[in-house]
Structure formats: structure tokens, C-alpha cells
Amino acid sequence: MSKLSTTTIIGLEVHVQLKTESKLFCGCSTQFGRPPNTQVCPVCLGLPGALPVINEAAVELAVRAGLAINCSIPPMTKWDRKQYFYPDLPKGYQISQFDLPICADGFLEITDPADPDATRRIGIIRAHLEEDAGKSLHDEASGRGDSRIDLNRCGTPLLEIVSEPDLRTAEEALAYLTKLKETMTHLGVSDCEMQEGSLRVDANVNLHIEQDEHVIATPIVEVKNMNSFRSVAGALHFEAERQLAEWQETGQTIKTRGKRTFGWDDVKEVTYPQREKEESADYRYFPCPDLLPIRIPRERVEQLRQSLGETPDEARQRLQSQHGISIYDADVIVSQGPAMVQYFDTAAMTSGDGKRASSWVQQDVMRTLKEQGTDVESFGVAAEQLGELLAKVDAGDLTNDRARDVFKHLAAHDASVDEAIKALGIESVDSSEIESLVAELLQANPKVVEDVKGGNTKAVGALIGQARKRNPNANPQLVREVALRQIEAS
16 A cells, blocks of 8 residues: 555634624624624614615724735725525625625735744735624523524624635644734734634635645535634644545545535534535625725725734834843733733833833733733733832832732722832831841851851741741841841851
């Protein structure tokens, strides 16, 4: 039997929900989590005589997104009706874009997972605007098998970003998705919360099998229902193995079987067939008669280009050079979004110590945000306050431990740094007090004196804990320095 060599061919379709207050063609709210069917109107319900009106904010967000992923923005784009029936699509068609999308011919540069020093350019065929469908809610737990429809999501603006089939591994797919999500959130185009449905991924995957100097392509499968990046990776790994086994068993190729849609079972971690995939002709696209084409002046495109600001990659480089932090630290901060970058910038500049600010932001700030279930924009400790607090640590006015006590107080109370210090009873300790305290401790701990004189300077650490018990405001570093000096002089 000849040796087989397989290559996985992956293309991704990513639906990004645009961060608008109202829907794409009506004034209904896009707020997540409202009671079912409370954010609907005649337009998104598809009632007779109701006509759509374009949301200009959605169009501008789509252009910003397209520019960020290096797409060209054509001078004219139009709307098309995509015909298909779903229970949660009241009109029986979806307003989308077919042959003249708002963004086309772009790319994203990703770090090659197999070689961190190399990059891979992943082509983007198009990014087009369309309205979302509703949501079917299936009650399988009760045994009745009831299904209910929530139409709140109908008409929500989506930007569907379609990549070239340039990805070769699940790891590359994750790198691409991570970069795309980071770019969209950094620009404020979308919050990309997968658990809320504002980022959804469909993966088109098949194999190229080399056998006897010939390349055989397996039938393409589109995998849906993936609600996390972990699910995407699992589905791609499983599907590659399944397609190879299927080809070995049936011999079916892309020439003998059409495209199929599979689902992903997150519990069983397997893909399963759903239906044969429709092609473009099955959707019967035609220009939407209710909406005029959109002309986007070049001047407006350039204005939007100038408003993009720094990219995530540019932000990483700036944080490293401006504040002296590591690549890893910059990556963690930037990955949290532009609001966190701004928060860190302010704290670092106020404190004058970028590395200390980076450490506190990654540990104390991010941990507290997670515990409180809030975001950095609503956080009780302002960036200026954190910077002021860290400046006091740097000046020796506060120890790290006491500074953390102040930080926790600020996170729970509306107070200034000085007010928090006063409320906690933190006082500066005169150097003469430290001298007296250390002298008493040395007299009570002759073994520590003996060990230090014997060359074990770490033994003085035993005195620091005792000093903190006697006076919580005692600076550990100052206690250490005074103890070593007094022992040397004795």
C-alpha cells in the first residue's frame, strides 16, 4: 500500500455582531439578555408593508473593520435578498450582500504557531453586511421536545468575514481567530462575546491526500454550532480524522459528493451530519428592491482610516518601548482591549514605573475585575489612583502589602488614596522608631545575630515578620537594612 500524505485545508466564516445600539434596518435595541420577543417591530418581524431603513453606524463600523483587515472598500455596494426558510427568520429571506460586498480582498498576518519568529498571511475573500436571524429554543430536558422562537436577535447587524482556504492546522485557525477577535474588539467594532452570540464561527474543511503523485480532495464539510475557540480546534482535529477514515472506506471525493453541513457536539466532542449544503443558486439571490445601493465617498473612507488609531500590534510595540515592559506583559495588556491599554498607560505615567504598573494591572486589577464581574471602564480604582498608590510604594512611603490593603479599600469605597490610607490607620514610621524596634528584636533573637555573623544574611528575614506584628506599618526593606547594619556594628 502506497504511503499517504494529507494536508488539511481550512477556511473560516466568522460572523461578527457589530456594536450598534439599534438593529441594521430598524430602531429596535440590540441589547443582549432582554426577555424574549420584547425587542421587535414590524420591520424585523417581516410584517407586510414594513420597509427597512439602513443603519449608518453599522455601515461605518463595517468599513472600519474592513480597513483594519486590509480590505479594499468599493465605491458602491448593494443589498441582496438571500432566500431560505428557517423558523426563526420571519420574512423567509435574509437581507445580505452577494456580488458587491462592502469589503473585499483583504488579509491578516498571524504568527506561525510552528515558528514564533515567522508570520503567515491569511487571505480574506470578503466581508459583507447582513441581518441576523432569530433564535430557536429547544426544550429537550422536559421530554416534550417543545421549541420556542425568540426574535429579539432578528435584524441585528452582522459582518460576515470569509477567509481564503489558507489555514492548514487547528492551531493556525486559533491564531487567526484570536487576531481577528483582538482587532475587532480593539477598534470597538464588536465585543466578540461568543457566549452571547456576537462572535460565531463556521469552518469549511477538507483534506488533500497525496497518493501515487496524485492529489485527491475529500468532500468539503462546513462545521457549525461551535461556541468557543476550544470547540473550533476540537472540531477541526476530529473532522480531519473522520474525513480520512471516510475516504478510506468509501473513496468519495470532492468530485463525487457535494458540500455538507455538520454540527459539533461539545459534550461528545464529535461532528455529526445535519444536511446537504446549499449552493449560491439554491439561495436565489437577487437585488433587494426595498433598499438603494450605498455609495461611500473616498473622502469618508479616508476619514475612517485615519480614525482607526493604533493597531494591537502597534500598541504592543509602543508599550514595550515607552514603558519598558516585556513582550509577554504587553501582549497580556493589549489582549484585554483598548480600555485596558489606556488604563495601564495612565497608571504607568502617573506612577513613573511601567514595570510595577504592569505587574499590578495583570495581577491585582485583572483579578479584582474578575471577582467583581465588571470591566475596567466601571472599575472603582481609577488609573490615576493606582498610579498615585504605586508612586508611594516606589518612594518607600508604603510597602507592597499595605498598598494592597489600600487598593482593596479603594475598590470597595469611594475614596481618595490619602483618605483610604487614613481610614486604614496606615502611618509613616519614623526611622528612629525602626532603629529602636530592630534593636529590641536583635536582643530578643541572639540566634539570628549569630547566623548573620556566620554568613547567613537570610536569617534576618525572621525579624521582618516579628517587626510587622509589632508595627504593621514597618517597611520590611528598611527593617532588613537596619538589622544588617546593627549586627555588623555590634
